[in-house]
Amino acid sequence: MTNRKSKKILLNLLLILIAVVTLAPFLWMISASFMHDGHASTYPPSFLPDKFTLTQYTKLFTKLDIATNIVNSFILSISVTGISLFLNSMAAYAFTKFRFKGKEKLFTILLSSMIIPSQVTMLPLFLMLKEMGVINTYFAIIIPGLANIFGIFLIRQYAQAIPDSLFEAAKIDGASDFQIYSKIFLPIIKPILVTLALFTFMGTWNDFLWPLITLTDQSMYTLPVAMSNMMSEHSKDPELMMAGSVLTILPIIIVFLIMQKQYIKGLMMGSVKE
C-alpha cells in the first residue's frame, strides 16, 4: 500500500516537473512583456518584473503600429476559416450523402493530394496568383485556403455515421438539398466543424511562410510576419518581442477556451459508445 502511495507521489512530482518545464517559457514570456527595457536580459535573469509596466505594449501600438497587423491577421483568419468551413462542409455533404458515378475514385484522388508537401506547391501557386493579379492582397491568402481535402475528409468521416434516414425524412418533409444541408447536416456536424474551425483558424493565424511570400507591403503583414520583421529590427529588445509574442498567441488561447468543449467533443466522436 505504501509502495503504491509513494509511486503515486513520484508520478505526480514528475508530472508537475514536466508541467513546470513546459509552462515556464510561456510564463516568462508573459512576465517579460511587462518588464522595463533591458530588465529581461540582466544576469542572473529575473523571473518577475521588478516594476510592472505596459511600456512594451504601448510601444507596439504607437511606434510599430501592430494594430494593423492584428487586424490583418483577424481578417484573414476569420475569412479563411468561415469560407473554408462553408465550402468544405458542402463538399463533404456531397461526398457523404449524394450518389454519383466515380464518387469514391474522385475522393481518393483528392485525398492522395495530401501526400504532396505544401512547399512543393508554393511556386506554381504563387505564379497562378500572380497571373490573377492578387499578390499582396488578402486574396493571396484567402484563395488557396478556400477548401482543403483535410477538412473535407474530417467532416466526411464524421458525417458517415449519420444515418441516411435522417436526410430521407427531411426529403419527405419537403426540404430542398440546401435546406437539408443547412438545417439538418450543419447542426449535426457542429462538433467536428468547431474542431476544424479551430485547426483552420490556428493554421491561418500562425502561418508564416505563405504570407511572407505573397504579402510584400508592410501594411498587409500578418502578426507572425510582422513579428519576424520586428526580430531583425529590434533584436536587442526582448521585452518588446515578448509583448508581441503575447499578442500573437492571446487570440488563439481565447478561441481555444471558447471552443474547448465542442472541440473535445469533436475529437472524441466515435471513440466511446454514447
Added chain:
Amino acid sequence: MAAVEVKNISKIYDGNTKVVDNVNFEIKDKEFVVLVGPSGCGKSTTLRMIAGLEEITEGEIYIAGELINNIAPSKRDIAMVFQNYALYPHMTVFENMAFGLKIKKTSKADIIERVHEAANILEIEQLLNRKPKALSGGQKQRVALGRAIVRKPKVFLFDEPLSNLDAKLRGQMRIEISKLHKKLGVTMIYVTHDQTEAMTMGDKIVVMKDGVVQQIDEPIKLYKNPKNKFVAGFIGSPTMNFFTGKLNVENNGFRFTCANNEFTIFIPNNRAETVNINNTDSLTIGVRPEDIIINSSDSASIKANVDLIETLGSESLYHLNIAGQKFIVKSTVHLDKNITNDVKVSFNSKNIHLFINESAI
C-alpha cells in the same frame, strides 16, 4: 381517396442485380397492407420506391390515381416512419414534428395546433420540449409517428418501425398503430419481417421472397391456404412442419408415406381429391404444429422421440422426431418437461397441406 396501385415495378441495381422483380399489387383507400418477407426480399425497396427514395427502374406507381414515378417524395402526399425513428437530434420533439410544416410555410398558429393535436393523439404532449436523446425507444417511435400525423398525408409508410423496440413495447406499439389506423382512417403500408406483426395488423398481406410477390391475401386466408411452401413456412409461428414422401391411392383417400418409410398418414378423399396421381413422386406435406395431436389415443398414432419441451404457460411446444425427422407440436396438453419416454402423436389429416415442386395443390 388514396388508393395505391403498384404496376409491374422492378428495381435493378448496377444494370444486373434485380432486387424487386415485376411486383404488382393494389391497395384500396383506408386499407392497412403489410409487406412481409425475409431480409433481402425487396419489401423495403418496394416501400422506398413508393416513397420516392429509390428510383423505379421499371413499372408504374399510382397514388390516388395519379402516376407518381417522377414526382418528388415531398409532393407525393405521403409520410414515412423509419426503423431508426430518424428524429432530428438537434431539434426538440415539437420542432421535429413541426419541421415539415415549417418547410411548407404553414402559419405558426396552424403548426402549433396541428402539433398539439398529434401530440394529444399519441399522448406525448409532456415531451414536446425534450430533445430525442432524452426519450426512450417507445417515446421516440411515438414522436416519429407524430411527425407523420401532423402532415396529414394520404398514405402512411412504415419501414420496420418496431424492430428496435423490445418485445413488450413492440406488442404495445402494434396495438397503438392499429388503433391509429382506425382513428385516422388512412391508407397504411407497413413493411416488416415479423410475421406476427403482419398477421395481427394487416387487412391484407403481401408476402415477398427474392424480389417476387409470393401471395397477396387476407391474414387468415394466407394462413389457411398458402399458395406455396415458402408462404406456408413463413406465415405461422412456430413454423409449419414439412415431411417429404410419396402418396398412394387407397380406399376413400390417399396414404402418404414418409421418405424414410417410418410412418404413414391417411389423407381422406375430400382433402386429396385434387391431387394428380401422376405427380405424386417427391411430394411434400405441410402440417401446422397445432394440427398434430400429442398423447393421441388414435389407433393410427405414431411413436415419436421427445427432443425438448418448451412450456409457454397456456400451451407447450414439443420438439419431437420420428427416426430423425424433426417436427414441432403446439398443444395445450402439458407433459413433464423431463419426460424421456416416447410420446404418441397423430395428424389432423383434414388440415394437411400438399405441395409439389414448392407449389401448393
